Amino acid sequence: MFEALTPVSEMLTRNLDILSRQPLLVCGLLEDNLPGLLAEAGPAPRVFTTDFRYFQWQQAQGLTDIEFGTSPGPSAAAGLLLLMPKAKAEAEYLLAACLPLLAAGAPVFIAGDNKGGVKSAPKLLAPYCGQVNKLDSARRASLYQAELTTLPAPFALADWISRYPLEEEQLQICALPGVFSAAHLDSGSRLLLKTISSLKGRVLDFGCGAGVIGASLLKRHPELTLECIDINALALEASRATLAENQLDAKVYASDGLKQVSGKFNHIITNPPFHAGLRTFYHTTETLLSSAADYLVPGGSLILVANAFLPYPELIEKSFGHCETLAATGKFRIYRARR
Ligand SMILES: C[S@@+](CC[C@H](N)C(=O)[O-])C[C@H]1O[C@@H](n2cnc3c(N)ncnc32)[C@H](O)[C@@H]1O
Incomplete structure (x- = not known):
């Protein structure tokens, strides 16, 4: 069911050098084995998903570093890759839930389908990051990169x-x-x-x-x-x-x-x-x-x-x-x- 790579992941394969410089926390619209691809190219990512089916599928693939829930556990992360979810409000939620685990200067990536709202990446990142760059665009998908400059407040589910x-x-x-x-x-x-x-x-x-x-x-x-x-x-x-x-x-x-x-x-x-x-x-x-x-x-x-x-x-x-x-x-x- 999640076997074929999505166009977004195909575009990301052109950027594995930059994505695999650090172990990333990956979250959002996970629909394929992008985590496996990242693990082949560099340090294994940590995956956080709100989708129980994806969680079970990855567990069956043997990916041990995967969490299912409303927010990732408290351990620190070296960088974040958000795969743009369908609803913009969910993207805001995931950034608020994940970014507190990063240190200042850590890389933040947002990738997604051009028709799926990824163009709002600069706006979504504005509260947290100084400059947001578009790194790549292909297969009708885009990748944005930024550096965390404003440390976010601790995440509180009740606020959402x-x-x-x-x-x-x-x-x-x-x-x-x-x-x-x-x-x-x-x-x-x-x-x-x-x-x-x-x-x-x-x-x-x-x-x-x-x-x-x-x-x-x-x-x-x-x-x-x-x-x-x-x-x-x-x-x-x-x-x-x-x-x-x-x-x-x-x-x-x-x-x-x-x-x-x-x-x-x-x-x-x-x-x-x-x-x-x-x-x-x-x-x-x-x-x-x-x-x-x-x-x-x-x-x-x-x-x-x-x-x-x-x-x-x-x-x-x-x-x-x-x-x-x-x-x-x-x-x-x-x-x-x-x-
Ligand atoms: C049309 S909504 C209905 C939600 C709610 N019952 C209501 O009436 O407002 C369908 C729900 O099914 C859930 N869903 C989708 N796939 C599922 C699956 N494989 N197993 C269980 N629930 C699933 C969705 O997350 C969504 O919350």
């Missing part, structure tokens, strides 16, 4: 939590940069919450994001036993904050699809990952639809919201033998299948 009220449910939703629905409730999730009625027993909030669905269900049915899973460390932390802020309690943990989940549930509820063009997201949802029945007690149900054009009813029918449509709007459908 944003909040918005969910008035219908009287909940306060907490989010972190780059987390789905970070500023307002998604309209698909809203329809899902409106449609779901009676629930009981053990419930899985699959792909919990900021914890909107799980927290709403628990608020309505405090007797539920809730588990929330996501692949993204910032989503998991946001869900924990949402639950805590609303005095709700659930088990929140990292899982790639259902891989780290055990036992059977009365209900699996989800607004599943969907992003046009990202093949892995379809793969996650297809795998969920084909294996969810194995994680449900007899009579248990899978309830999801999906864009109306997605071919999920066929996949659900194939696996459950039937698929009910509980609600339909121009854009969304709510599907239910019982085991």
